[in-house]
Amino acid sequence: METNDLQNTWKNIGIELNSKTTDELNQLLTSKTRKTINKFLFIIGLDIVVCVGLIIFLILTALNRQSDLIYQVNNSILGLITVISLIASLYSWNKLQNNRYNLSLKDWLEQRIKLLSKWLLGKYSKSYIVVIPILMALIILSIHVYYEYKPFVEVMKNEESIYGLIAGFTIGLFVSFFTVNKIRKYQLKNLEFLNELYGRLCNLG
Amino acid sequence: MQSLKEEFLEILTNYQGILHKVNLIYFRNKTDREDNFQEIMYQLWKSFPGLQNRNSIGSWIYAVSINTSISRLKKESRIEYREKLPESIDKFDLIEELSFNENFRMLLQAIYNLNEIDKSIMLLYLEEKSYDEIAEILGISKSNVGVRINRAKELLKQNLKHLNNGN
Numbered sequence: 001m002e003t004n005d006l007q008n009t010w011k012n013i014g015i016e017l018n019s020k021t022t023d024e025l026n027q028l029l030t031s032k033t034r035k036t037i038n039k040f041l042f043i044i045g046l047d048i049v050v051c052v053g054l055i056i057f058l059i060l061t062a063l064n065r066q067s068d069l070i071y072q073v074n075n076s077i078l079g080l081i082t083v084i085s086l087i088a089s090l091y092s093w094n095k096l097q098n099n100r101y102n103l104s105l106k107d108w109l110e111q112r113i114k115l116l117s118k119w120l121l122g123k124y125s126k127s128y129i130v131v132i133p134i135l136m137a138l139i140i141l142s143i144h145v146y147y148e149y150k151p152f153v154e155v156m157k158n159e160e161s162i163y164g165l166i167a168g169f170t171i172g173l174f175v176s177f178f179t180v181n182k183i184r185k186y187q188l189k190n191l192e193f194l195n196e197l198y199g200r201l202c203n204l205g
Numbered sequence: 206m207q208s209l210k211e212e213f214l215e216i217l218t219n220y221q222g223i224l225h226k227v228n229l230i231y232f233r234n235k236t237d238r239e240d241n242f243q244e245i246m247y248q249l250w251k252s253f254p255g256l257q258n259r260n261s262i263g264s265w266i267y268a269v270s271i272n273t274s275i276s277r278l279k280k281e282s283r284i285e286y287r288e289k290l291p292e293s294i295d296k297f298d299l300i301e302e303l304s305f306n307e308n309f310r311m312l313l314q315a316i317y318n319l320n321e322i323d324k325s326i327m328l329l330y331l332e333e334k335s336y337d338e339i340a341e342i343l344g345i346s347k348s349n350v351g352v353r354i355n356r357a358k359e360l361l362k363q364n365l366k367h368l369n370n371g372n
């Protein structure tokens with residue numbers, strides 16, 4: 001087949017494609033919209049469950065340990081960081097999902113590259129390295145101290161407790177970093193792909 | 206008076222061929238094509254209220270369809286860069302289900318072996334879009350469009366030769 005026949009060959013496709021009726025298209029659109037809304041509601045719901053669960057835990061522990069000031073401070077900081085982290089993650093997720101496809105290919109690629117670069121390589125992109133260990137330490141301390149039924153200072157003096165805390169902290173840290181790194185790696189691969197496409201689109205060489 | 210959804214569905218019914226064709230060049234598998242068809246529809250519906258120039262509906266549909274398809278490829282890691290010819294080009298493996306004639310199958314197979322950007326350029330060329338329209342959809346200059354089309358055609362020609370020799 002010669003290249004000048006290409007357009008003629010391509011024209012034949014018109015009669016072969018399986019067109020859908022307006023009703024079928026309407027059904028497909030309704031089903032897709034419903035699925036997308038359900039996914040959104042699931043994530044929001046999960047976020048609410050985590051937030052409410054944490055707040056209930058913090059209130060209960062605060063009521064049971066009113067005299068333990070250090071424990072109260074630990075839990076307050078934990079609550080604050082978790083709520084801020086959840087809001088930040090929801091905001092990032094929403095920004096990533098809000099994909100504007102109605103742009104030219106070049107503009108769309110630029111927009112996605114800018115967004116992903118800011119998220120993965122920007123000023124605060126490495127803040128998780130500090131936030132995760134702090135959050136992990138506070139969570140482990142909060143749970144461990146609570147179930148030891150002793151004041152915070154007493155628990156910290158106990159050698160066995162310290163070993164338990166270190167082990168829990170290490171495992172928690174490993175799992176958290178493993179998960180975050182996996183997500184980052186996937187998104188970095190996406191960014192690389194988009195950069196490569198952008199290069200292909202803009203470079204004539 | 207026609208509601209926004211009715212107006213959208215009417216446009217979609219008339220222009221759905223674009224969605225099918227974009228799907229066809231990016232996805233070999235029927236399930237992927239059906240999933241992507243729904244995703245493009247949804248993205249078109251989302252951006253429809255903001256569509257200002259109703260005279261360039263075709264360009265808008267092409268742009269959303271191409272961007273959504275590339276995004277889906279990215280998500281599912283089906284990326285295959287093919288600037289050079291592969292050692293062996295797969296035969297009509299996953300397009301058997303479609304009842305196209307031999308020439309069309311060969312053309313489609315040759316398009317599959319182009320990279321993602323050249324696929325979209327070739328599609329717009331095959332659809333006989335003007336350089337202005339292609340430049341608008343892809344966001345590149347008109348002069349750039351000409352160069353890109355020639356290069357993509359050259360690659361397509363090589364792919365076709367390779368396929369013909371294999372027969």
